[in-house]
Amino acid sequence: MNSRQLPIVEHFNDKNIKIFALGGLDEIGKNMYVVECDDELIIIDSGIMFPGDNFGIDYVIPDYTYLKDNEEKIVGLFITHGHEDHIGGIPYLLKKVNIPKIYACGLAVSLIRNKLSEFRGLNPDIVEYTNNSVFKFKNFEVTFFKTNHSIPDSSGIAIKTYLGYILHTGDFKFDFTPLSGHTDYAKLTKFSEAGVLCLLADSTNALVTKFATSEKKIGEIIKSIFAQIKGRIIISTFASNVHRVQQIVEASVQEGRKVIVFGRSMEKAVSFSQKLKYITAPAGTFITAKEFPHLPPDKITILSTGSQGEPLAALSRIADGSHKQIKLLPGDTIVFSSSPIPGNQEHINRTINKLYRAGANVIVNSPLTDTHTSGHASETELKIMLSLVKPEHFFPIHGEYAMLRRHGQLAVDTGVDPKKIHILDNGEVLTFAPGNKVFIKNSVKSGVIYIDENNFDVDxxxxxxxxxxxxxxxxxxxxxxxxxxxxxxxxxxxxxxxxxxxxxxxxxxxxxxxxxxxxxxxxxxxxxxxxxxxxxxxxxxxxxxxxxxxxxxxxxxxxxxxx
Ligand SMILES: [Zn+2]
Ligand SMILES: [Zn+2]
The missing domain is CATH 3.10.20.580 (Ubiquitin-like (UB roll))
Incomplete structure (x- = not known):
């Protein structure tokens, strides 16, 4: 993306503050950011990415060579929230690199534990943090600020250094009528008063102008869609989009429908979220596969995975008639309730065509699949974040190049010095030294590792x-x-x-x-x-x-x- 060819450094031995990404820049996925000072190193998130063309590849993860080579410096892995592009790489990271502690919050802890249970011999020390936790290290003090996103328990991370705060927003949007708790505005202002050296912020929707729709509003949209449907409803969403699942459950209850959950990841997410009270419903709302054939079609909501057309997910199997328990009936309505991730449209179209062929009604284009209902801040919200935090330097993350550039421009619009906007590539190191010195002179090894369905690296x-x-x-x-x-x-x-x-x-x-x-x-x-x-x-x-x-x-x- 840049024409810079920076020398690759294997080790740093200085007290400057170094910030870089091993994944997440010029792409959506495999987020992994590093903050290093002296002999200490903090990792933020460890995600995977889904490959565009797959060639037998299931996931893409960052190259962990730098972390392996600097293993003894790692003080911990801090997780912002439980989405796959932030936690999906953890098992692969743990196999390669010794991570002393993983710090995660609420639902993310359950999702990580569940993920690790599918791998043998991975028993990391997981520390559950709350909004008030403080973790002190020699060079860093780590605290957290609650954000709103499409999954509960999303957090931003504040790292206090001797040169000022480094703030990482995680994925966020501003939601003034959220389903579970408000963004911690007061803390953001406090960091700002104390002096924010550098802000790293989510750029996913930097090219979107409309304000993200509140989760409350999304709930109303689902209810109005459900009110118009007569037969069975089959609705697909991300298993991790717990708020969306709760809204679907509420709309079903309102219409007198029972809910049945299909898809392994969905079943697990629903069960964790019920324990954490993020999903609540009157007793008897959820029914099992055995009970549902006895109910009339207009009393049934089927909640399934596969909103992205994933070939093995429940919805794809329902669409091609290979699902054991659900056969499509005339009068069934399929509702897609998540916006497509770039690169998945072809898979989604294939599933939609099969559903139509089978005689079902399909609702694809609704406010639910609109990008504005995503969990990411758009233009105005990004400017609000920048205005609250007032960073000295700005490092846009979590986005393709055009999004990073646009986010950089938004920062300039809010008053950040254009010379202090840093659009970087994975591996490029932003360095802060005493005396207001800042430079980008080095890279660390970065790249991609491909993982196949058997969890093996593919060269x-x-x-x-x-x-x-x-x-x-x-x-x-x-x-x-x-x-x-x-x-x-x-x-x-x-x-x-x-x-x-x-x-x-x-x-x-x-x-x-x-x-x-x-x-x-x-x-x-x-x-x-x-x-x-x-x-x-x-x-x-x-x-x-x-x-x-x-x-x-x-x-x-x-x-x-x-x-
Ligand atoms: Zn996310
Ligand atoms: Zn993300």
């Missing part, structure tokens, strides 16, 4: 190869040889590249070129080295094929002794 090279195969296919060139000398003209095998029968001229040309390349190597080289031959042939054939087809298939030379 970047493997992903690259899968991409080549899926884009342009593969050409194998078989060289029959005797004592390293070519015995016959090479033959081609194509998979996903060209249909050989219709491309005789091209096949002949490639075979002849391959023969010429082999003969040339054989006659000119003193020492026959197979890997060298492979490189020569692969590179030259790639150019040859590209000139004729403008495609770059994977080329696999196979030298076969035919004696």
């Amino acid at each position: 970047n090279l493997v992903i690259k190869e899968r991409k080549i195969l899926s884009d342009d296919g593969m050409v194998a060139v078989v060289f029959p040889t005797q004592a390293n000398k070519l015995a016959k003209t090479p033959t081609l095998i194509s998979r996903g590249f060209i249909y050989m029968k219709d491309s005789e001229n091209l096949v002949d040309a490639i075979q002849n070129k391959a023969k010429a390349l082999y003969d040339e190597y054989y006659s000119q080289t003193k020492k026959f080295i197979l890997t060298q031959l492979n490189n020569v042939i692969t590179n030259a054939l790639a150019d040859f094929i590209y000139e004729r087809t403008e495609r770059k298939p994977m080329i696999v030379p196979i030298v076969m002794n035919v004696q």
